[in-house]
Amino acid sequence: MSSLTTPTALDVPRIRADFPVFEERFNGRELAFLDSANSSQKPRHVLEGLTEFYEHSYSNVHRAVYELGERATAAYEGAREKVRVLLGADSTREIVFTRNGTEALNLVAYAWGLSELGPGDVVVSTVLEHHSNFVPWQYVAKRSGAEFAMLGADAAGELDLEQLDEIERRGRIRLVALGLISNSIGTVNPVEEVAAWAREREALTVVDACQAAPHRQLDVATLGADFVALTGHKMLGPSGIGVLWGRQELLSAMEPFNLGGEMIRSVSERETTWNELPNKFEAGTPPIAQAYGLGLAVDYLTNVGLDRIEAHEHDLTVYAMEQLATAEGVSVLGPPPERRGGIVSFTIDCAHPHDVAQILDSHGVAVRAGHHCTQPAMEHFGIPATTRASFYLYNTREDVDRLLEGLAGVRATFG
Amino acid sequence: MSDLYRELILDHYKNPRNHGELDPCDAHAQGQNPLCGDDVSITMNFSGDDVSEIRFTGRGCAISQAAASMLMELVEGKTVAEVAELPKEELLDEIGVPLAKNPARLKCALLSLGVVKLALHRARGTALPEEWAGFEER
Structure with a gap:
């Protein structure tokens, strides 16, 4: 671990090129895959x-x-x-x-x-x-x-x-x-x-x-x-x-x-x-x-380096939380970025998480919606479910922007 | 925008018909969709062989709640036998949005119909279709 030195930034375009799934278009757009906490995509190195x-x-x-x-x-x-x-x-x-x-x-x-x-x-x-x-x-x-x-x-x-x-x-x-x-x-x-x-x-x-x-x-x-x-x-x-x-x-x-x-x-x-x-x-x-x-x-x-992956996800988490804080009606659950992994779970006041995820899908943004197999935690927060965005080495700030764009679409439909 | 959320769906979601609870009631059932956490509870009263009154409460996604609201309008006034045999296609036609490529949301859409069939099964002994047999397992 190199906690004393700042890990060098990931070459994300090059990493994305290793994952065939990003070559496909979903609803006409490159996939903003924000569901790696559910299951990650696979690189050619593994597939081949x-x-x-x-x-x-x-x-x-x-x-x-x-x-x-x-x-x-x-x-x-x-x-x-x-x-x-x-x-x-x-x-x-x-x-x-x-x-x-x-x-x-x-x-x-x-x-x-x-x-x-x-x-x-x-x-x-x-x-x-x-x-x-x-x-x-x-x-x-x-x-x-x-x-x-x-x-x-x-x-x-x-x-x-x-x-x-x-x-x-x-x-x-x-x-x-x-x-x-x-x-x-x-x-x-x-x-x-x-x-x-x-x-x-x-x-x-x-x-x-x-x-x-x-x-x-x-x-x-x-x-x-x-x-x-x-x-x-x-x-x-x-x-x-x-x-x-x-x-x-x-x-x-x-x-x-x-x-x-x-x-x-x-x-x-x-x-x-x-x-x-x-x-x-x-x-x-x-x-x-x-x-x-x-x-x-x-x-x-x-080979990529887990310390670099961690730093990259932290950057995306900070950025996502900043952006979501500006989005109308959105409440992010959980601690500040310093004490969280690359996971941002939120609710939006006008729509159920499944409807949010469905509309995000139409924008080519994949997130998880539901109780995430943590019903006691959902009960703790007094909610039935959340929408969750999770980050990995292949995600970019553009993926976060796409999430925000999709949430604007949710508000246009349900707000 | 996703074509799932056409005006009629949003209207039923925001202004649900027959929302509430009948107390006392002749029949009652509740069901969940464990995938989504959608929850629908239905109460009804009979007048002879007719479902004279029906109400629902619940929480969940727009599809599940709008479908429940639409189902209320579809069922009220029909005979017990008609409701017990009501094909799911009839409710899906009413919902009128493409769910075929979306089996997960199909479960949301059909949750309330299953709960209605379960309430009739318990109160009147009508058949509970295989599709909803899981509602009886606990």
Whole structure:
């Protein structure tokens, strides 16, 4: 990380040229794609690399003894190493490939939560969480007799850590689940502080980094968390691949999650023993090409530079918030740009978010509208839904201008 | 401008017909579109075999709320059997905007019709079409 130096600006036109989707015209115009927090677009490096992989290196992994099997296994395990380096993890034994971020979080909830939690225990999630780091904990708490506690937030959508004292009085804190960056309003949560608080109580911290890993440099040791989940499709990779990083001693001690092929060491009528890490958590044929594709995406992101991507998105966020502040009837949710990722969620007084998104689509502007799988957060703000613009390395200030132009169209129709 | 938002839609959205709640009522149902968070609640009264009065409340996008308003006008005064068999095409014709290439918004448009069919199903035992069977699962 180069926090002491200002990263050099991105060459966005050149980056855009790497993404075939920007060659197409939508409603007659170049696409202003402001929905990368939902899922990102893919560069040729990933798309062409996947085709080449399928054409020249594809077979199942870890079991084929022929040449292709060796190539496929090397590609799959090579991707694991790339993810390890990206996260600053000690060992590839700590990198588990899953289907997506949701499955990574469910893995911890089921494999750790169901066997470790019981009456008297407290599991903490937050009001800002995506449902994938909220519902599994609420569910396993109910199944195991533990208490589920929701850490609240203030009016700006920043976590109210003072509530932790009250939550602690409810029982033994066993685990805190929180996101690094809120997907619906963009808040950057104080994960290091929360993880330190949890560690003092011998509790675990599970971090949903799905909105962070694509956009900034992460280091699992610095975070101080025990588990970190991320997903490939939001970081230029294919869908169908996610990652769980977990501390080795925890993963070793944990019960398995999915059961079947690949995750076993030996099977007999009387007893089955588990394979070593990370295979113990990768039952069945894994998402082979998807993992390889994620590795290619990591190459691309690393080559561009995550610190430069973060700075670029910050610039766009500042600009978007300045522009939206001047737009009639628009209210932006969440904290100031210094404490948010490249996500700007807003409401407009005259129209429902879905109608806003529909009209923006007619202007060639793609945004997400809805509750963003964060209904507790929407309830916190007293609204059913928002319109959300999210930025990535291929976005420009012109995309923000197009958003504003589209919002003028919304006002012309509904105002 | 998107052609979804023609004048009639905006008029029903801004000035919804039969908006409110009948209390007491002979039939009631509520439904959501989990994708959008659209929510529609419908109450109705019967006079013999006719749907004599019908009201709706709800929140959501212009399409879902305008469609509910239009449906009220379509349904009031019809017989229970007619409403239970009312084809969705009739409501879509009324809405009159191109939703075919937009399946997500089609769900918004048809939410209120599903809720009406559910209310009749519960109060009068009429068939609940497969399309809305999910409303009974909770």
